[in-house]
Amino acid sequence: MALPQTENEAKILPDAWDFHGRPALRSSSGGWSSAAMILGVEACERLTTLGIAVNLVTYLTGTMHLGNANAANNVTNFLGTSFMLTLLGGFIADTFLGRYFTIAIFTTVQATGVTILTISTIIPSLRPPKCERGSPACIPASGAQLLVLYAALYLTALGTGGLKSSVSGFGSDQFDETDKKERGQMVKFFNWFFFFINVGSLAAVTVLVYIQDSLGRRWGYGICACAIVAALLVFLSGTKRYRFKKLVGSPLTQVASVFVAAWRKRDLDLPSDPSLLFNTDDIAGDHASKKKQKLPHSKQFRFLDKAAIKEGEASEGNKWTVATLTDVEEVKQVIRMLPTWATTIMFWTVYAQMTTFSVSQATTMDRRIGKSFEIPAASLTVFFVGSILLTVAFYDRAVVPVCRRVLKNPQGLSPLQRIGVGLVFSIFAMIAAALTEIKRLKVAQSHGLTNDPNATIPRSVFWLVPQFFLVGAGEAFTYIGQLDFFLRECPKGMKTMSTGLFLSTLSLGFFFSSTLVTIVHKVTGEKTPWLADNLNRGRLYDFYWLLSILSVINLMLFLFCSRWYVYKEKRLADEGIELEEEESAAACH
Numbered sequence: 382m383a384l385p386q387t388e389n390e391a392k393i394l395p396d397a398w399d400f401h402g403r404p405a406l407r408s409s410s411g412g413w414s415s416a417a418m419i420l421g422v423e424a425c426e427r428l429t430t431l432g433i434a435v436n437l438v439t440y441l442t443g444t445m446h447l448g449n450a451n452a453a454n455n456v457t458n459f460l461g462t463s464f465m466l467t468l469l470g471g472f473i474a475d476t477f478l479g480r481y482f483t484i485a486i487f488t489t490v491q492a493t494g495v496t497i498l499t500i501s502t503i504i505p506s507l508r509p510p511k512c513e514r515g516s517p518a519c520i521p522a523s524g525a526q527l528l529v530l531y532a533a534l535y536l537t538a539l540g541t542g543g544l545k546s547s548v549s550g551f552g553s554d555q556f557d558e559t560d561k562k563e564r565g566q567m568v569k570f571f572n573w574f575f576f577f578i579n580v581g582s583l584a585a586v587t588v589l590v591y592i593q594d595s596l597g598r599r600w601g602y603g604i605c606a607c608a609i610v611a612a613l614l615v616f617l618s619g620t621k622r623y624r625f626k627k628l629v630g631s632p633l634t635q636v637a638s639v640f641v642a643a644w645r646k647r648d649l650d651l652p653s654d655p656s657l658l659f660n661t662d663d664i665a666g667d668h669a670s671k672k673k674q675k676l677p678h679s680k681q682f683r684f685l686d687k688a689a690i691k692e693g694e695a696s697e698g699n700k701w702t703v704a705t706l707t708d709v710e711e712v713k714q715v716i717r718m719l720p721t722w723a724t725t726i727m728f729w730t731v732y733a734q735m736t737t738f739s740v741s742q743a744t745t746m747d748r749r750i751g752k753s754f755e756i757p758a759a760s761l762t763v764f765f766v767g768s769i770l771l772t773v774a775f776y777d778r779a780v781v782p783v784c785r786r787v788l789k790n791p792q793g794l795s796p797l798q799r800i801g802v803g804l805v806f807s808i809f810a811m812i813a814a815a816l817t818e819i820k821r822l823k824v825a826q827s828h829g830l831t832n833d834p835n836a837t838i839p840r841s842v843f844w845l846v847p848q849f850f851l852v853g854a855g856e857a858f859t860y861i862g863q864l865d866f867f868l869r870e871c872p873k874g875m876k877t878m879s880t881g882l883f884l885s886t887l888s889l890g891f892f893f894s895s896t897l898v899t900i901v902h903k904v905t906g907e908k909t910p911w912l913a914d915n916l917n918r919g920r921l922y923d924f925y926w927l928l929s930i931l932s933v934i935n936l937m938l939f940l941f942c943s944r945w946y947v948y949k950e951k952r953l954a955d956e957g958i959e960l961e962e963e964e965s966a967a968a969c970h
Contacts, residue, residue, distance in 0.1 A: 427581030466542025491540020729890020768853025803859030
């Protein structure tokens with residue numbers, strides 16, 4: 382029988398420390414006072430990153446005088462790099478620095494990048510001379526000017542990646558999972574986290590974009606720089622109140638060690654009985670076995686089983702020589718998720734068009750509301766953000782109750798079903814975009830505006846709303862479906878990898894968009910370009926049709942992979958093993 386805790390012991394948290402390395406006290410650390418400062422950092426990060434990205438294509442074409450295809454690639458490469466660097470940030474946080482120092486350092490890096498970007502908009506020599514777009518006298522930005530711009534953008538991307546990799550996890554660290562009250566607060570934290578992301582997004586696509594277009598980029602980017610510096614100062618001010626967790630190591634190391642150990646023993650024969658393979662039960666007093674659920678041996682990817690072949694007692698302490706069977710099965714589970722992971726990349730390629738060519742379309746159309754007010758082209762993404770919020774609310778209130786009755790699923794649609802719905806929305810979005818562009822070009826031709834890239838075509842910009850709305854609705858399904866899938870299916874011992882896998886699909890979607898734009902621009906040439914610098918002389922609708930076709934093919938591959946995939950819970954149930962209860966909030970670490 383366990384002895385009751387003393388009053389002092391009850392105040393001390395079991396697995397958290399303060400900044401000085403002493404056991405953290407429940408009363409004087411963590412909780413909402415600490416989490417609120419972390420939420421502020423995320424809101425400012427979202428405001429800054431989206432405030433730059435959503436209107437960047439107009440800056441690159443209008444101020445730096447780059448072509449439409451080149452500008453679009455710069456935007457998608459910037460966003461793709463930001464999301465891809467979350468993998469680096471997560472590895473550094475889990476292995477070397479911890480989440481606090483990772484956030485502090487990378488927020489400083491982001492602030493530096495945005496400050497350089499702001500300076501580049503103030504100093505005239507860092508920009509080419511002003512001119513009418515399309516004029517023969519229009520000089521593109523020089524190499525030196527682009528070097529400063531790229532240095533600013535990719536420092537910002539580096540900071541964003543490192544910050545984004547740790548901010549949600551560090552926020553959840555401020556709550557004790559073993560305490561019922563704080564566990565409930567942790568769930569609310571993630572609801573507020575999603576809310577603050579959308580607050581930052583809405584502020585970026587409305588207020589910030591308006592300031593950039595009306596008062597100038599120096600004011601817009603200057604506000605971004607001030608916001609992220611203020612967020613850093615607020616974050617550092619809470620240092621004495623934060624709760625810190627010990628480094629646990631990166632799951633990427635586990636994946637690498639299993640493959641290395643299997644490769645080293647590639648010439649050995651597997652034992653006929655899997656029980657002869659090395660497992661956590663063979664380790665006396667191993668603490669890791671208490672944190673990981675023992676997984677049954679599977680017959681897929683059997684070459685990895687060689688990593689668990691025992692070669693003597695001396696090798697058992699070296700993970701690069703021998704891995705436990707549970708570690709091997711966890712890596713197998715990640716591999717099983719890869720087909721689904723790969724078939725979600727295409728959605729984010731479609732999403733990328735909302736910040737590039739769709740914004741370019743908007744710049745050519747009638748954006749007036751009333752007689753005098755003209756909305757910024759990039760502010761059209763407010764319909765995109767609004768669509769996400771409306772779809773989430775509609776799904777919870779209308780779709781889930783119906784699916785509970787029809788599909789007998791208490792959660793409504795399964796994660797893969799939600800992703801599938803999102804992919805369907807992306808197809809319809811590209812069809813709508815192609816049809817709208819065809820009509821826009823017909824109006825331009827009928828008014829004799831084809832050769833004037835600066836003309837305002839007498840067609841309301843709100844004809845673009847359907848494509849923004851459909852992609853936003855698709856994101857509401859795909860984003861949450863992906864997050865649910867990766868959190869649910871990632872092995873319990875590799876939960877930090879789930880966020881990395883999810884964000885890498887966004888990154889690769891942006892990079893694939895850049896690759897596709899480059900190929901299309903090169904193949905279609907200068908005579909009949911799909912992606913012309915003067916959109917009125919291009920065939921952007923053909924590019925949208927291409928994305929529609931690719932999205933249909935991708936949906937078919939996704940459906941095939943979905944039919945093949947078996948959820949972890951069902952596989953364990955078939956083996957007579959009960960899935961250990963995992964807190965959804967804890968999974969978000």
